[in-house]
Amino acid sequence: MLIISAESGAIDPEYLALLREQLGLNVPLYQQYFSWLGGLFHLDLGTSLWTGQPVISEILHRLPYTGSLVILAMFISIITAVPIGVLSAIRQDSWLDYTLRSGIIAGISIPSFWFAMLLLLFVVSVFKYYPPLEYATLFTQPLVSIQQLFMPALTLGIRLAASAARMMRSSMLEVMREDYVRTARAKGLTERVVLYGHALRNAILPVVTIFGMELAFLFGGTVIIETVFNIPGIGLLLINAINMRDIIMVQGIVATLVVIVLVINIMVDVLYAWIDPRIRYR
Amino acid sequence: MSQVEVTQQKVLGGRKSALNRTWTVIWDFAREKPLGAVCGVIFLFTIILAIIGPWITPNDPITTNIPDRLIPPGLTYWFGTDHIGRDILSRVIAGARTAMLIAVTASFIGSTIGGLLGIISGYLGGRVDMIMQRFMDMIMAFPVLILCIAIVAVLGGSITNVIIAITFPMIPFANRVARSIAISVREFTFIEAARAVGASQSRIIFRHVLPNAVAAYLIILTGALGMAILAEASLSFLGLGVPAPHPAWGRDLYDSMRYYYSAPWTAVFPGLAISLAVFSANLFGDALRDKLDPRLKRL
Numbered sequence: 001m002l003i004i005s006a007e008s009g010a011i012d013p014e015y016l017a018l019l020r021e022q023l024g025l026n027v028p029l030y031q032q033y034f035s036w037l038g039g040l041f042h043l044d045l046g047t048s049l050w051t052g053q054p055v056i057s058e059i060l061h062r063l064p065y066t067g068s069l070v071i072l073a074m075f076i077s078i079i080t081a082v083p084i085g086v087l088s089a090i091r092q093d094s095w096l097d098y099t100l101r102s103g104i105i106a107g108i109s110i111p112s113f114w115f116a117m118l119l120l121l122f123v124v125s126v127f128k129y130y131p132p133l134e135y136a137t138l139f140t141q142p143l144v145s146i147q148q149l150f151m152p153a154l155t156l157g158i159r160l161a162a163s164a165a166r167m168m169r170s171s172m173l174e175v176m177r178e179d180y181v182r183t184a185r186a187k188g189l190t191e192r193v194v195l196y197g198h199a200l201r202n203a204i205l206p207v208v209t210i211f212g213m214e215l216a217f218l219f220g221g222t223v224i225i226e227t228v229f230n231i232p233g234i235g236l237l238l239i240n241a242i243n244m245r246d247i248i249m250v251q252g253i254v255a256t257l258v259v260i261v262l263v264i265n266i267m268v269d270v271l272y273a274w275i276d277p278r279i280r281y282r
Numbered sequence: 283m284s285q286v287e288v289t290q291q292k293v294l295g296g297r298k299s300a301l302n303r304t305w306t307v308i309w310d311f312a313r314e315k316p317l318g319a320v321c322g323v324i325f326l327f328t329i330i331l332a333i334i335g336p337w338i339t340p341n342d343p344i345t346t347n348i349p350d351r352l353i354p355p356g357l358t359y360w361f362g363t364d365h366i367g368r369d370i371l372s373r374v375i376a377g378a379r380t381a382m383l384i385a386v387t388a389s390f391i392g393s394t395i396g397g398l399l400g401i402i403s404g405y406l407g408g409r410v411d412m413i414m415q416r417f418m419d420m421i422m423a424f425p426v427l428i429l430c431i432a433i434v435a436v437l438g439g440s441i442t443n444v445i446i447a448i449t450f451p452m453i454p455f456a457n458r459v460a461r462s463i464a465i466s467v468r469e470f471t472f473i474e475a476a477r478a479v480g481a482s483q484s485r486i487i488f489r490h491v492l493p494n495a496v497a498a499y500l501i502i503l504t505g506a507l508g509m510a511i512l513a514e515a516s517l518s519f520l521g522l523g524v525p526a527p528h529p530a531w532g533r534d535l536y537d538s539m540r541y542y543y544s545a546p547w548t549a550v551f552p553g554l555a556i557s558l559a560v561f562s563a564n565l566f567g568d569a570l571r572d573k574l575d576p577r578l579k580r581l
Contacts, residue, residue: 109561111512113519114535114553121546220427224516228539238428239520242435254432258423 036251045252049245055252059234063256066222066233068145072153073218074211077161082207084161085168086200092173100165107162112221116155116228123151152229156221160214167210168203175203205276212268216261311573318569321562325507328559331375332382341369343376343529352545362547364537370548374555376529381559384441384524385510388448392510393502395449396456397495403457404464405491406483411461418454426451430513434522441524448513456502463495497574504567508560515556531556 027035039045045055088100175181176199184194223235230236234253241249312319331338340360347367355362361370403414421429433447467473468491476486517523518532526533531552538548 105561105565106557109508109512109564110557111515111519111532111553111560113516113532114549114556117535117539117542117549117553121542121549124543216425217427220425223427223431224519227520238431242431242522250432250435254424254428257425257428261425262423 040255045255046248048241048249049247055249058237058249059253059256062232062234062237064139065231066219066226066235068139069149069153069156069222069225069231069233070215070218072146072149073157073160074215075157076153077157077164078211080157081161081164082168082204085165085207086172086195086203088165088169089172089176090195101169104162104166104169107158108166110158112155112159113224113228115158116152116225119151119155149231152225152231155228156218156225159221160211160218163214164207164210168207171206172199172203175199178202205272208268208272208275212265212272215264215268219257219261311569315569315573318566318573321565321569324558324562325566328378328562329382329386332379335375335379339369339372339375341372343368343372344527352541352548354545355547361551362545364534364548365541365545370534370551373529373534374531374551377531377534377552377555378559380441380524380528380530381511381514381556384445384448384514385507385563388445388510388514389452389503389506391445392449392452393456393499393506396453397460397499397502399453400457400460401464401491401495402487404461405468405487407465407468414457415461418457421451422454424451426509427513427516430517431520431522434517439522439525441528444514444517444523447517448510452506452510456499456506459498459502460495463498464491467491467494501567501571501574504563504570508563508567511556511560511563 036046045059047054048058051058084100084104088097088104091097181194181199184198185191189197222233223238225231226233226235227239234256238250238253240246241253345368347363350359350363350367351365353359353363353367359369359371361374363369364373399414403411424432429451430447433450434443437443437446473486473490476490481489514523514530515532515535518530519536521533521536523530523532534552535549535556538545538552542549
């Protein structure tokens, strides 16, 4: 619109020049990029084109909501994935295994937004239950927050839970064929000690990697979940910014997400070395 | 028996065995992986539906018909109608076309570019490999959906741009697998032999390394399909997919968000379509992977 009115002469050229100066559009592209990159290092992501607020303060204000959601989703998927995977592996090829495996594949295939809609429909129409309206974060009002974020976190975590359970199952099956498991059984340890003391501890390693990898997906998924449940996190902020053509906000959010994912990946690598003493980084 | 007859029999026999071989391969696959085969058939059916869609939709998927809004599924409208009276069955069929066009194209381009770059990078090694892998690391630092969203946000929503947005994050995944294969193939004696007789780099890469990556390529391709369908649905759900009147499963779901408490069918059928397409693509891909190359199970 600005371009059209500028070309038709409806906007004073002097005002346009002033605006270009204000937005920093009068310097070459690479200088714009480097000044943005420089800002990144002292957490200056520029100011929003829409609200005029600094991008970083908007993001910091919204991050706790997304953070609570991701932490809860992570928690839900860990406590479901590990037992499901182990159960499916130790009862291999039973009807329980087949049921759990079908559930796992469904969990990977069903789009989270559809699952969210069906869940809401079910809960609202069968139990007449409505979660509290004003969203709270896990860090200020933990109980209210868990109550509200339980359904969003469940929908968000289901994909992660499914792929982690699948990995848990196949790695558990692999480990149970190892010699040391046979040795453990041969020396007369109870099945419980063999499974949890020997097999599980080794089988859980690749699952940790999956959690690290899928955490990036989890942050991507928050965009959708926050749209469905209308949670004021950075995902919703991103979608609103795109609709408002607020490019500075969009790049600020994307940069923040990338930094978060990178930090998490490093943490997973460290965790990996801590769980498995055979791995050493040089 | 005359000479002619014998030759004829040989020729016929030869032709028959070639056809038989194809069937035997398919039959073996079906018997070993029945679920995977069924899912392959479902996926094939979705693609056929996408191709012949415009000729079999009972109603126009785009024209609105306000008097017939939000009619429950019945004999006239099998899947019911949405909030502006469009036939949901027609929209689901027409949506298959959008989804399949985008998913198949994006997976094909993404795995091909990624695979080729991976083979070149893995075979050449050294500095080329180093630089290319750092680029791939850069792309992989982005969460897939966030990268898709960012690309569409910059380019704007159209079929081509959505395809580009979904293709891009796929490249590093295909790249990594193809690279690891090229690295292991590079050490074989036949490559050394090809180098010894003076074959050029490009000849070695395309005639000797490439054929060894075909199985992996098929696995990457089918594995990418499910992800691509899901990504397309997610983008159009967020309003960033193909532009408005164009039928897309994700957009139909988003539109139904305001009505589905009273009219659940508006949400059930498009969602079912997405789930079934992704489900069949995933299971078929898994079965194909187990059959062709069980070593790739960890992907």
